[in-house]
Amino acid sequence: MVMKRMLGLLLVAASMGAAWPAGADVKAGVDAWGRGDYKAAVEQWRGPAVAGDPDAQFNLAQAYKLGRGVPLDPALAESWFRKAAQQGHEQAQDNYGLALFQSGKKGDAVPWLEKSVGRGEPRAQLVLGTMLFNGDGVTRDYPRAYALMTRASQAGLNAASETLLQMDQYITPADRERGTRLAQQYAAQARTLAPRPTLAATPAATPPAPRQPAIRTTPLPASSPVAPKPTPVAAKPTPAAPKPTPVVAKPAATPAKSGAWRIQLGAFRDRANAEAQWGKVRARLTGAQPFYVPAGGVTRLQAGGYATRAAATQACARSGVPCVVVNG
Incomplete structure (x- = not known):
């Protein structure tokens, strides 16, 4: 056969x-x-x-x-x-x-x-x-x-x-x-x-x-290097470990309010929308202070201040919404 x-x-x-x-x-x-x-x-x-x-x-x-x-x-x-x-x-x-x-x-x-x-x-x-x-x-x-x-x-x-x-x-x-x-x-x-x-x-x-x-959308990220799927005649190189899905951490201790690190929780045309967003996430960011930063006709909602980038990253995971870490 x-x-x-x-x-x-x-x-x-x-x-x-x-x-x-x-x-x-x-x-x-x-x-x-x-x-x-x-x-x-x-x-x-x-x-x-x-x-x-x-x-x-x-x-x-x-x-x-x-x-x-x-x-x-x-x-x-x-x-x-x-x-x-x-x-x-x-x-x-x-x-x-x-x-x-x-x-x-x-x-x-x-x-x-x-x-x-x-x-x-x-x-x-x-x-x-x-x-x-x-x-x-x-x-x-x-x-x-x-x-x-x-x-x-x-x-x-x-x-x-x-x-x-x-x-x-x-x-x-x-x-x-x-x-x-x-x-x-x-x-x-x-x-x-x-x-x-x-x-x-x-x-x-x-x-x-x-x-x-x-x-x-401008040009997409380039595709991965060539590597075949596993088959009886063609083993593919060992792939890198998959990126872990961020884990929602338990609320941490109250951060220092004087820290330079913040998390940005969105940009809104109306400040009222930014304030509404803060009302939804503030309970998950115990001790953080909201900042409403005007930028080119929009209001950026930021929360801080965190003493270290690591603390801000943990807060970003706790927020439950898309966010990025910024240095205030």
Whole structure:
């Protein structure tokens, strides 16, 4: 049976005009990639990719996406991502949805982005959250946009954290509260799923910039380096440990009111909205002082002062709402 399967693969590849080195497989390509020999890696992957191996297809797509071992070619990258994604390769699905969005095929991107969001992929949460906020290719949904952006921020995407602060300038306290509750539901659902492997990321792109009355997404963070899913013939390098979800700590002792560190809990067009937000979180920030900082037509709600950055970070986790640590 094994020999028949191998012969079948060889015949399929031959019928498509493919030829590759004897013994070529995905793992050998990964090893070559790890040594920086990108051309050899591509040579190992091309034959199996043509024969239908989804790991090889995904890796070949990454090579074209990054321009390593082959000329940079986003269209070919998208094509190979599609082939692997249609076979159920989750990393390929993640990258295919993002590639479709970047090439302007937003309607086609949405079903793939939804698949990725369902698995908790932060880049997909950032993109779909922005689309939902702007009503860009989808029906506008402020609460869900806020929830997805919150989850992406909690996963460590700086662009999502900055976009959350921009969203605070436009949405109502009621939509923000609904979005926060929905984000908590997503977090509870994520804890019931197996953790997703997290690979070392290449440098992130510029965060999205605001526009009235919506938020514009600029180029996304670059995808992770090539590494195949585990298969009988292609073991992938050990992934980095997944980023831990922030744990809500118990209330700490009253902080020193003279400390220089604060946490920023949002930016609001109306000071009344900032004061309403403080009323919701003050019980979780015992001893902190509110600061209403005017900035370019908005009021930034900050709480402090904390003696150290670590104390401010703990307070941020206790607040129960998206926030960032700042030095007052």
